[in-house]
Amino acid sequence: MAAAKVARPGRTLILFLAGLGVLFGLVAIGGTWKPELGLDLQGGQRITLRAKEANVKPDAMAEAVKIINQRVNGSGVAEANVSSQGNRNVVVSIPGKSNQKLVDIVQRQARLGFRLIACSSENPGPCATGGGTPAKASGRAEEALAWRKAPPAAWVTRFEQSTCPPGGGAALQSGEKSASEDVDAPGTPMVACDANGRKFLLSAAPVEGKDLSNASAGQGQNAVDYLVDLRLKKDGAARFLKVSKALYSNGQEAFAIVLDGKVLQTPSMVDGNLSSRSSITGQRSLREATDLATSLKFGALPVAFESDPKNETIGPSLAGNQLSAGIWAGIVGLALVMLYCLLYYRGLGLVVIASLIAAGLSTYAMVLLLAGAGFTLSLPGIAGLIVAVGITADSFIVFFERIRDEMRDGKTMRVAVEAGWVRARNTCLAADAVSLSAALVLYIFAIDEVRGFAFTLGLSTVIDLAIFFWFTKPAVSWLGRFHFFSSGHKLSGLGTETLGVDAPASAAITGGAA
């Protein structure tokens, strides 16, 4: 096998360059030429919530992520990114921006409310007339009932100015609403949307999440559809009874179940005497019923989180400084290594430089490609790349020193390259295996911020191997065909002078000493 490689170093080189071309072709298809930067390099905010229990079931975690995501995006913070990390942490990050209220939004328990519908996009009701003044009433249920009959003009205006995204999505986009506003406090009315893009003006909630004692999915006794069974606690049941009477007598009027600012369902009141026990029928599938029951029951998150989330904000200046420091360190580090190799290895130093450039290009392409898979380049990630310059250059040093050793033993350059290669290859495979397993362990055990370091270190090690096998080795073999190198020119880095051996003729006679 080795013989075949010796014969065609040029072919391997061309194949390698073609591979690099393909890699960049893929990048071109992806269309992004700038790596996705981490929060520490572009600024932004990151909140990390940690579950109280150490091992949360994956589906509970996924549910929590979903709910928090709804909550954050429902609060009007655009482009917030919610993901789980390991089996304990949930990370909320907003690139480029920060908002300290977000901590409260993320942390707070989900808000569930049964609200009365004043007007909706389908049925303007009192809103058509521009609103009015609600009649005086005492008690939460009575107030809400009165409010829905005649919502004040200010709320009607707000209702009219709000829009719902068409085709679902719960985000409410209204003119002046800011994320910091406590939009769905149970005691205040609100404008909300459902998944179908319908818009509602809703009263304060006569019944809220904490009034609920249980919710479970099931099938009706003689019905084909599914239902959700509800149990209410005493106070809530009393208020719900009043609401049910009023709505039922008003032509089985519907009410809205609102979770985290989003209208889940609008069931009609088909019984005028509901209190502690009730059920929401008409669920199309058991899954839908279960989802609703889960949302009602766990309106609170399915996972209990610790009350002191980690909260980081990186301002744009710091991010800019860190980015420029990282780039500076990278350029200077690379230049120093190249300079040293050129001084020490002369002609062969050019191989080092070409290899480092090839490694740099491959790494850049991989970083760009991996950005599609969610990889972001953070400051520790950049540090990993820079440190890897040393690892990569080390492979070449091992190789070149082996070649020199073989030449000191009296071999010609071209033979020495092949002999040195076999030995250097094993050393480098062992060494790279060590640093790869180091990177792997680091990746598993490092905490989020530093994980980027382990990742880029591992990535660079793999790329180093590829470069070493498919670029550096063939390049040196190929150079061996040139008289400049094979004759040991003074500047080739392989001259007798540089090697420190005497001229070959006398070396043969004194050779016995070794």
Next chain:
Amino acid sequence: MGKFSRLGNDLYNGHRSIDFVGRWKRWYAISAVIVIVAISGLVVRGLNLGIEFVGGTEYSVSLPSEKVTQHNADKLRDVVAGLGIKDAEQPVVTTSGEKAILVQTEPLSSDDITKVKSAMAKAVGIHVGDISHDSIGSSWGKDVLNRAILGLIVFLVIVVLFIWAYFREWKMSVAAIVALAHDLVITVGIYALSGFEVSPATVTGILTILGFSLYDTVVVFDKVRENTTGGKAASRSYAEGANLAVNQTLVRSINTSIVALLPVAAILYAGVVQLGSGSLKDLALALFVGMAAGAYSSIFIATPLVVQLKRNDGDVEAINRRAAARRAAVDPYASVPSFAEGMPVYADPTTTALEQARHGIDPEQQRAAAQRPMTRDRLPKGYLKEQENLPEELEDDGR
């Protein structure tokens, strides 16, 4: 560079040799002193744990470099302390690099964080958005620390298994682990002595140097094994073979260390001077110290230790016995002149009887000639060029 290369050749051939293995007492003593200093630093001063481990809120106030002054730092301290927030009464304020001032307080609620930030922004006249902060509850630290320790243990187990599988030799594994521990203690000790903050990035850096330190040791041990087994062992004892291995890899070790340290030095400079704090600095310092210690320990600690551990092994004793035997048996054919071009035919030990007849050589006469003392004229031309100390009998031209 030329001289360095020449040194490389001399070290490779064994013309020049630094006695790394033989002078083990000296190297161990140096390391022992450094390790004791490091451990006492650790015990007396302890580590300066960052907020990730102990909890707290850290603000980084980004400023133009001319405003990063002690005056502004004092101003920020007074402003924060004067807010009347209980956990922010004693802020720790330091300048950080050229472009930022760091303020640390106890963990604060998000309302208080907003208060502190706007007060600081007003005090130094910048936008609130330019103040970064990092707030971590104290419960997090334990978790981070536990994971770091778990990572360390898992890594060490993997390393031991790897070295054992690679070298098939538990004594080499032990030596490599001792070298690793040596590097770790020195690095941690330097953190304790210098008072640099320990953050998760530091821990990552320390775990990384485990890999690097091992990497160096692998390369040296590879050569040790090569020099002490098979044909290359020749007439060397195990200790000599190991020492030659260190000498042979010395140039590579130096080059590797320089090439690895150059980029790390660049990161360290950027981290310390430009930024003053953060993951770059923490990573780079651990890496820098650890790599330097790793290069040292693979040469001065790991190899001598392997030689000592293996001193009483059966196979090593066999190698040593063979080496000793070869040296004791002075070459029995030393007096036979070796063949050289231009040698007179009668002196050629391989001349056959047929040739003798053809050339008219009388074997008796030749035998008598062979009895004569060795003289200059009987040697091939150029043979003596390199000989400086001629034996007595060659002084006399006794024809």
